Amino acid sequence: MDRWRFRVAVWTGRILSRLLRGLGRKATTLPGVVALRLDPRFFSSVGRRFRGRVVLITGTNGKTTTNNLLSEWLGRDGWSVISNRLGANLAQGLASAVVEQLSFRRRPKEAAVFEVDEATVAKVVEELKPKVVVVTNFFRDQMDRYGELDRVVELVAEGLKKLPEDGICVVNGDDPLAHSAVPENCAVRFFGVDDPSRLQPSCREVRDGKFCRFCGHALAYEGFFYGQIGVWSCPGCNRSRPRPSIAARRLTEAGEGLDFEVEGWKARLDSPGLYNVYNVLAAYGAAEALGVSRDVLGPALRRIRTGLGRVERFTLGGRPLTLALVKNPAGFNEQLKVLRSTPGVSDVVLVLNDLYADGTDVSWIWDVEMEQLAGVPFERIWCAGTRAEDMAVRVRYAEWSGELRVIREPRDAVEFAAAEKGGATAGRIFVLTTYTSLYPLRDWILERGGVEDRGDGGDDRPFVSRSTGSV
Amino acid sequence: MATAVTIGHLYPDLLDLYSDRGNVMILEKRARWRGMDVEVRRIGVGDGAELAGCDLLVMGGGMDREQNLVARDLLDRRREFERAVDEGTVVLAICGGYQLLGEYFETGRGEKIPGIGLLDLYTVAGESRMVGNVAAVCRMDGREETIFGYENHSGRTFLRPGTEPWMRVVQGFGNNGEDRGEGARKGRVFGTYLHGPLLAKNPGLADWLLRLALERRGFTGELPPLNDRWEEAARKNLEQRLIRLKGMESPHVGSGSTGE
Numbered sequence: 001m002d003r004w005r006f007r008v009a010v011w012t013g014r015i016l017s018r019l020l021r022g023l024g025r026k027a028t029t030l031p032g033v034v035a036l037r038l039d040p041r042f043f044s045s046v047g048r049r050f051r052g053r054v055v056l057i058t059g060t061n062g063k064t065t066t067n068n069l070l071s072e073w074l075g076r077d078g079w080s081v082i083s084n085r086l087g088a089n090l091a092q093g094l095a096s097a098v099v100e101q102l103s104f105r106r107r108p109k110e111a112a113v114f115e116v117d118e119a120t121v122a123k124v125v126e127e128l129k130p131k132v133v134v135v136t137n138f139f140r141d142q143m144d145r146y147g148e149l150d151r152v153v154e155l156v157a158e159g160l161k162k163l164p165e166d167g168i169c170v171v172n173g174d175d176p177l178a179h180s181a182v183p184e185n186c187a188v189r190f191f192g193v194d195d196p197s198r199l200q201p202s203c204r205e206v207r208d209g210k211f212c213r214f215c216g217h218a219l220a221y222e223g224f225f226y227g228q229i230g231v232w233s234c235p236g237c238n239r240s241r242p243r244p245s246i247a248a249r250r251l252t253e254a255g256e257g258l259d260f261e262v263e264g265w266k267a268r269l270d271s272p273g274l275y276n277v278y279n280v281l282a283a284y285g286a287a288e289a290l291g292v293s294r295d296v297l298g299p300a301l302r303r304i305r306t307g308l309g310r311v312e313r314f315t316l317g318g319r320p321l322t323l324a325l326v327k328n329p330a331g332f333n334e335q336l337k338v339l340r341s342t343p344g345v346s347d348v349v350l351v352l353n354d355l356y357a358d359g360t361d362v363s364w365i366w367d368v369e370m371e372q373l374a375g376v377p378f379e380r381i382w383c384a385g386t387r388a389e390d391m392a393v394r395v396r397y398a399e400w401s402g403e404l405r406v407i408r409e410p411r412d413a414v415e416f417a418a419a420e421k422g423g424a425t426a427g428r429i430f431v432l433t434t435y436t437s438l439y440p441l442r443d444w445i446l447e448r449g450g451v452e453d454r455g456d457g458g459d460d461r462p463f464v465s466r467s468t469g470s471v
Numbered sequence: 472m473a474t475a476v477t478i479g480h481l482y483p484d485l486l487d488l489y490s491d492r493g494n495v496m497i498l499e500k501r502a503r504w505r506g507m508d509v510e511v512r513r514i515g516v517g518d519g520a521e522l523a524g525c526d527l528l529v530m531g532g533g534m535d536r537e538q539n540l541v542a543r544d545l546l547d548r549r550r551e552f553e554r555a556v557d558e559g560t561v562v563l564a565i566c567g568g569y570q571l572l573g574e575y576f577e578t579g580r581g582e583k584i585p586g587i588g589l590l591d592l593y594t595v596a597g598e599s600r601m602v603g604n605v606a607a608v609c610r611m612d613g614r615e616e617t618i619f620g621y622e623n624h625s626g627r628t629f630l631r632p633g634t635e636p637w638m639r640v641v642q643g644f645g646n647n648g649e650d651r652g653e654g655a656r657k658g659r660v661f662g663t664y665l666h667g668p669l670l671a672k673n674p675g676l677a678d679w680l681l682r683l684a685l686e687r688r689g690f691t692g693e694l695p696p697l698n699d700r701w702e703e704a705a706r707k708n709l710e711q712r713l714i715r716l717k718g719m720e721s722p723h724v725g726s727g728s729t730g731e
Contacts, residue, residue, distance in 0.1 A: 140488075144623055216540070360621075361623065362667075363668060389707075
């Protein structure tokens with residue numbers, strides 16, 4: 001009976017999904033809604049089918065990148081993977097991915113890998129019975145939608161308590177908030193950066209989790225990697241940052257990327273953000289827990305590409321262009337560091353929207369350490385989006401001294417920036433955008449320009465593109 | 472203008488939700504851009520930093536746990552607080568800080584967290600959150616100005632008779648979603664639910680508060696104008712956007728049903 005219901009739900013959802021796609025819709029939600037309606041025990045069936053091979057990835061930042069890295073590595077090892085790689089991470093998004101990708105023929109190596117919204121973990125964990133739950137980090141994020149960060153951490157902690165007995169948590173131990181979400185008596189592996197030369201003695205950024213979630217004492221730090229991520233300890237209850245069992249060591253800048261070591265393997269990232277090192281460690285930990293052989297993981301680490309819309313390089317009108325997503329202060333701060341270390345940037349485009357998926361409250365830009373822009377010699381900053389002027393006000397107070405322009409339509413801003421011939425440097429255009437403009441801009445840039453050839457012989461062509469209306 | 476001004480930032484580590492630190496940044500820079508010497512004094516729980524001597528005290532909002540920690544310290548400083556206000560210090564408190572200036576905050580379980588009673592009002596926890604953009608009319612020295620901000624609170628604040636709301640809500644919920652009142656004012660003490668931060672898109676209000684604070688230093692002149700063209704553009708844009716968004720406010724965050 002159960003199996004029959006499940007099949008009907010999958011097939012109905014799949015037909016609906018094809019119909020929607022035929023109409024040019026993205027179909028990442030509705031087919032899942034219908035499937036879950038037809039079979040309320042849908043996820044139990046998925047959990048049974050992929051028993052011991054289900055991975056959930058949650059946390060504020062890095063879910064999509066970790067998911068994409070893990071799925072790619074599993075694919076390399078010959079696994080067939082179903083996954084919500086485009087980031088639709090509520091229950092119906094997970095179900096939609098299953099509906100579309102599930103093959104009824106079992107394969108010897110198959111896995112279900114999902115990124116999951118922080119509030120959704122607890123709702124699906126009992127049915128899906130994951131083998132691995134990855135917790136990336138916790139930062140303040142769109143408080144109009146999620147509420148207080150404490151509550152978000154609690155929701156994930158509740159989810160982790162329901163993990164099956166053979167389940168394992170793969171957790172960022174450098175983040176005291178992620179660490180605090182792990183229940184006692186739970187199998188856990190901590191990942192982290194083990195490179196004292198990267199530690200900053202202090203943190204100017206707005207910082208979350210300053211106080212111990214258990215005893216309320218202010219946390220002490222040997223140093224910070226970014227945000228509240230660092231080597232922390234609690235003088236009140238003696239909890240402390242665990243020595244990472246999956247560690248990145250010997251980090252060095254390599255061109256526009258980063259070189260480092262993971263478990264004795266040499267790793268190279270194509271972007272300089274330290275946060276991406278954590279995503280690599282998270283994916284590595286999950287892959288190991290699934291039993292992916294080290295012979296596969298080692299070579300995969302040698303050339304790591306961060307995915308879709310997460311710091312991608314293009315060309316437009318003969319100009320190099322970088323495009324990255326920003327959605328909360330922690331991520332924005334990290335992108336600004338990437339921006340500062342990128343040579344030859346002449347135009348910066350900041351797109352701020354306030355649609356539901358962006359967060360309708362734009363005040364978070366005041367928690368961004370925009371002051372680090374002061375003194376950086378770009379020619380122009382272009383502010384765009386539904387709340388472009390709010391961004392302009394923020395840049396004003398950062399006392400950045402170049403030319404500031406406001407253009408409502410993000411495409412126009414990028415196009416004008418690309419057409420800008422004036423000034424000493426018509427260099428790289430660096431675009432930072434909130435969610436709802438990311439994919440429309442990306443598709444438009446791909447249509448008009450191309451992918452930047454970085455001379456490393458790889459195919460940078462992204463594996464998938466979303467349609468303009470995909471919001 | 473060789474005036475000096477001291478801004479006390481109350482509990483910057485604990486009450487730092489919703490970008491409230493922006494208000495301090497804005498006041499500091501608007502004073503500095505006019506050639507004033509500005510000192511920003513960080514005042515934390517249990518530290519010796521003094522309220523006396525501050526021309527302006529700014530307090531933000533925090534998460535429940537942090538707010539409880541602050542409530543205790545604030546009670547210890549009650550006397551000091553009252554003295555500062557008597558001596559002409561201007562107080563601006565946002566959201567959680569605003570609630571703590573009142574008589575008490577009653578939680579969902581009926582527990583009463585005492586405030587310091589600088590404002591005659593009390594707050595009761597509500598079931599749903601009041602979230603969204605706000606436009607409100609504020610009276611400053613006889614002239615009225617529209618204030619733009621964003622609110623996100625579950626507490627409902629009620630003013631005692633004789634206490635005036637600071638603003639009148641045109642769009643949004645305000646103090647309690649019932650009486651169109653937003654914030655409260657008593658002399659030089661101001662509280663409001665609006666963040667954004669409050670002063671970012673309301674430079675007129677920022678300067679008005681600054682000017683009020685400078686009275687303590689015997690300053691009676693006018694502040695030289697600044698070029699606020701982006702602020703004006705942002706106000707115009709939001710005004711139009713609010714008309715367009717009317718009826719499409721973001722769904723309530725309500726406990727437990729986050730994100731869906």
